[in-house]
Amino acid sequence: MTDVNSAPAHVLAARGGDPDWWRQAVVYQIYPRSFADGDGDGIGDLAGIISRVGHLAELGVDAVWMSPFYPSALADGGYDVDDYRDVDPRIGTLDQFDELVEALHARGIRLIIDLVPNHSSDRHEWFQAALAAKAGSPERDRFIFRDGQGEDGELPPSDWRSLFGGPAWTRVPDGQWYLHIFAKEQPDWNWANPEVRADFLRTLAFWGDRGVDGFRVDVANALSKRLPEVLPSQEDLADETLYAVGDHWLWDRDDVHDIYAEWRTLFNKYDPPLMAVAEAWVPAERRIRYADAAGLGQAFNFDLLRADWDPEQFRTIISDNLALAEPSGSSATWVFSNHDVVRHATRYGLAGGGDGNDWLLSRGTKPVEDRDLGARRSRAVTLLALALPGSTYLYQGEELGLPEVATIPDEARQDVVFFRKGGIEMGRDGCRVPLPWTEHGTSFGFGPNGAHLPQPAWFAEYAADVQDKSPDSTLNLYRRALGLRRKLQTAGTLEWLMTDSTVVAFRRPNGWVSMTNFGTEPTALPEGELLVTSGPLNDGNVLPPDTTVWLRTVE
Numbered sequence: 001m002t003d004v005n006s007a008p009a010h011v012l013a014a015r016g017g018d019p020d021w022w023r024q025a026v027v028y029q030i031y032p033r034s035f036a037d038g039d040g041d042g043i044g045d046l047a048g049i050i051s052r053v054g055h056l057a058e059l060g061v062d063a064v065w066m067s068p069f070y071p072s073a074l075a076d077g078g079y080d081v082d083d084y085r086d087v088d089p090r091i092g093t094l095d096q097f098d099e100l101v102e103a104l105h106a107r108g109i110r111l112i113i114d115l116v117p118n119h120s121s122d123r124h125e126w127f128q129a130a131l132a133a134k135a136g137s138p139e140r141d142r143f144i145f146r147d148g149q150g151e152d153g154e155l156p157p158s159d160w161r162s163l164f165g166g167p168a169w170t171r172v173p174d175g176q177w178y179l180h181i182f183a184k185e186q187p188d189w190n191w192a193n194p195e196v197r198a199d200f201l202r203t204l205a206f207w208g209d210r211g212v213d214g215f216r217v218d219v220a221n222a223l224s225k226r227l228p229e230v231l232p233s234q235e236d237l238a239d240e241t242l243y244a245v246g247d248h249w250l251w252d253r254d255d256v257h258d259i260y261a262e263w264r265t266l267f268n269k270y271d272p273p274l275m276a277v278a279e280a281w282v283p284a285e286r287r288i289r290y291a292d293a294a295g296l297g298q299a300f301n302f303d304l305l306r307a308d309w310d311p312e313q314f315r316t317i318i319s320d321n322l323a324l325a326e327p328s329g330s331s332a333t334w335v336f337s338n339h340d341v342v343r344h345a346t347r348y349g350l351a352g353g354g355d356g357n358d359w360l361l362s363r364g365t366k367p368v369e370d371r372d373l374g375a376r377r378s379r380a381v382t383l384l385a386l387a388l389p390g391s392t393y394l395y396q397g398e399e400l401g402l403p404e405v406a407t408i409p410d411e412a413r414q415d416v417v418f419f420r421k422g423g424i425e426m427g428r429d430g431c432r433v434p435l436p437w438t439e440h441g442t443s444f445g446f447g448p449n450g451a452h453l454p455q456p457a458w459f460a461e462y463a464a465d466v467q468d469k470s471p472d473s474t475l476n477l478y479r480r481a482l483g484l485r486r487k488l489q490t491a492g493t494l495e496w497l498m499t500d501s502t503v504v505a506f507r508r509p510n511g512w513v514s515m516t517n518f519g520t521e522p523t524a525l526p527e528g529e530l531l532v533t534s535g536p537l538n539d540g541n542v543l544p545p546d547t548t549v550w551l552r553t554v555e
């Protein structure tokens with residue numbers, strides 16, 4: 001690592017200060033290929049993002065999380081990384097990356113970048129070297145190579161399935177097999193190899209020195225693996241009687257935290273320390289290990305991705321997660337949408353709830369999406385989440401209330417999930433359609449020359465410039481809410497208010513009250529100053545169904 005104090009002046013200036021900035025931050029996720037296209041090749045890029053920093057500042061976010069922007073063959077939307085210390089030429093250059101950091105920092109916005117440490121891409125220099133080298137070589141030891149079973153090793157080392165469908169082992173020309181728990185283009189790193197560990201430390205320092213403020217860590221629960229001579233079967237992997245908690249072969253092993261402890265030492269050399277948030281699909285009580293201050297420091301809670309329009313579910317999710325965050329010393333996290341799931345403006349407009357996958361499989365026909373209902377409810381739950389203690393992660397386009405696109409023709413689809421699991425899952429293209437910035441013009445202002453995924457005609461009505469002019473638009477609701485939150489947010493505590501069972505209401509310090517009506521009847525509002533509402537109140541004294549209000553009450 002270079003001397004952290006030799007970072008550019010703007011980096012040091014932006015850094016100076018609050019080591020806890022992330023605890024109650026609003027973080028906006030950019031999926032760079034679909035945010036804004038500066039050079040007209042139909043693919044979003046850094047120039048596009050730089051041109052829209054004003055939008056982010058006006059929105060009032062504290063930080064940006066940028067999904068992978070590294071050179072990649074896009075076998076998995078960029079989560080197949082060819083080179084961890086460079087920018088994909090279609091997305092920009094390292095100089096432009098520096099420009100972006102500077103532009104964000106100048107507006108007081110931090111930058112978190114996505115790090116993909118479980119697997120690389122099959123085009124990564126070290127994987128190519130592994131292919132060129134012999135079985136048993138140091139080059140192969142950086143990945144997970146094995147001989148096959150059967151007389152000539154023609155059978156894979158185990159019957160494991162990849163998470164994207166198909167076998168988790170792929171054979172190379174000399175007969176050995178390599179492990180990939182995702183696509184075959186994403187070979188898993190061997191984290192037992194010190195060279196791999198050292199190289200990732202170099203990567204972390206490379207970006208830390210360039211001014212990033214933190215990392216979102218992809219599949220953080222998979223890096224460490226226990227791979228005995230005789231491997232368990234796919235069925236064994238799911239049999240809880242065959243392994244102790246924390247000692248599974250592939251997932252959520254206790255010793256994965258040794259890796260993060262090393263990273264933390266590096267993070268703490270920066271002032272303020274770099275932050276990290278783990279993507280770890282693990283049971284809630286195991287999540288706190290990832291959120292530990294001696295490790296990554298924060299972890300995503302994905303419960304709201306699955307929350308139905310149900311007050312009891314919301315109450316439980318909120319109290320459980322606040323209770324978990326406390327002993328971990330971290331803060332809670334809240335997220336309704338990201339680049340892997342059906343947008344919540346659509347989810348909440350589907351009768352029967354659920355994750356929207358069946359609706360996607362029906363090409364958006366069953367059930368019929370109720371856009372108005374989806375808009376009302378998604379605005380209401382977002383306003384609720386923005387009043388909670390902890391960090392809220394927003395996904396690009398949700399500030400426009402953008403629904404999911406279910407009508408992408410098969411031939412235009414890009415997601416590996418569609419190709420490998422088509423018929424069971426439609427994949428994630430529908431939430432990755434390039435954003436509409438303007439009502440008119442090529443690709444609704446995404447770029448000067450079309451968009452890499454087709455945008456439907458109805459995107460026009462969601463365009464940022466249309467919403468900018470309308471005081472009651474979702475965009476202006478987000479802006480108001482984020483502005484207020486910044487002023488109101490103090491200690492991360494919450495006090496539940498006793499209400500009707502269909503109403504979720506709580507008070508934060510400063511008399512800040514959030515109240516959401518999940519029922520079918522209007523409910524009385526307490527006395528207080530009305531701060532913001534997710535929908536029209538009509539009569540000032542009652543809160544209509546499907547609506548959240550923030551009030552300032554006298555404590």
Ligand code: NOJ
Pocket residue numbers: 076077079116182218219279339340
């Ligand atoms: C989680 C990411 O969010 C997802 O998009 C990706 O496909 C997998 N990890 C594999 O990297």
